[in-house]
Amino acid sequence: MHRMSERTSAVRARGLRKVYGDGGGEVAALREVDLDIEVGRLTAIMGPSGSGKSTLMHLLAGLDKPTSGSVWYGDLDITAMDDHRLTALRRTEIGFVFQAFNLVPTLTVLENVLLPFDLAGTKLDAGRRRWIDERTAELGLTPLLARRPHQLSGGQQQRVAIARALAIRPRLIFADEPTGNLDSRTGREVLSMLQAATRDHGQAVVLVTHDAAAAAHADRVVFISDGSIVHDVGKTDASTLSEMVLELAGHR
Template identity: 45%
Template sequence: MSEHDAAQEVLRLEGLRKRYNVGKPTEVEVLHGLDLSLHRRDFAALVGASGSGKSTLLNVVGLLDQPTEGELYLLGQPTRRMDDEGRTRLRRESIGFVFQFHHLIQAFTALENVLMPLIVAGGKPTPAQLAWGRELLAQVGLSGLEQRRPDQLSGGQQQRVAVARALSTRPALLLADEPTGNLDSHSAADVFALFRKFNREFGCAVLLVTHDPRLSAQCDRTITLVDGRIASDE
């Protein structure tokens, strides 16, 4: 990855606000005018107490929900006024998601699960895509297990499949919501190391939500949310 690529801005929030029940007596503002940017080389933790707005922010950043005010730029493209089709396409092509629960499809093999975003987008995977899926599984230490179904894998192995799936589209931004919350300490360390590896080698920006101070301490940057505002970013 060149210096120019590494410096590329992946995400920018300008005055981002999110309200629910707008115009009703129960209207509440959860995010209060956030300004934030992430670049290709960034590896950031998002921390804060329950109710601080972390999940809301992750949903907005992941284009799963729209801000009420302000703008969200993804790879330089303003997204607030995009139609659903445009947002879906940009999300599919540019963002990878890893959740606390791996959400693998039990009827499919590890390889098929990894390639699912590509299958949804384009149908039957090409030979090149199959090779890419095998390479990703090898990168996460699961070479030889391509044909196993999720119930034939350990919890840590299933989460590694989920990490590989999130990277199958070569996303510019990887969003991880408590990705090690269900894992033992050894498996958690392995999964965290994978995020580090792909951040360095593929240049995808990483935003990782965690309650684990040991995990956030290993990130290059920690963004702390307090009551829907960024209290610190260092």
């Protein structure tokens, strides 16, 4: 087990519970989850489908309200925020990378990357502009900046999504099955880019996946099953992770 106390937390969840439905048809998607996501690390959240991993991500990102419990960004409890403040929080503190449909099809690559600033109505200063230029160059996007998303391959689209997430220097990046639509080589590339973001820029990244090979890139793997955290391990190889998944599936 790793030592959480040594690192700064990007986000903390306390007593997080989510129940869907009401009356007789209640289903508990999450039961009393406590979790700290640390900066500078790639944390994978694994679990079979229906385990509650997506629910956990939605609650951590403020996309959904918990039935009870709290989610802290620093000393701010986001579960108490209204839509206006949550919107501003997403714009400045959270980056998103998804399996598909990451980009606005009518905008060019560069416009997609700059979109969060456009939405906030903030002018880019020279320093921020340089940061973005460096990230797009790192991700190999410089020759593609004027293209539109449909002219890109799946892997390229995912790189644009990562660039956009990094552009705002968020507290936290959520990547939900980011390799789901990619072939294995392109998938590995995308994962190493997320890894590099944590290593080089001290970024906190949460990777939600059911793929053991993807989770093997993480510095820490949290297993969710039936709405509870059942394992919380450091860097682990893919075959061990696969065995843990199978074992969980067997015990369900």
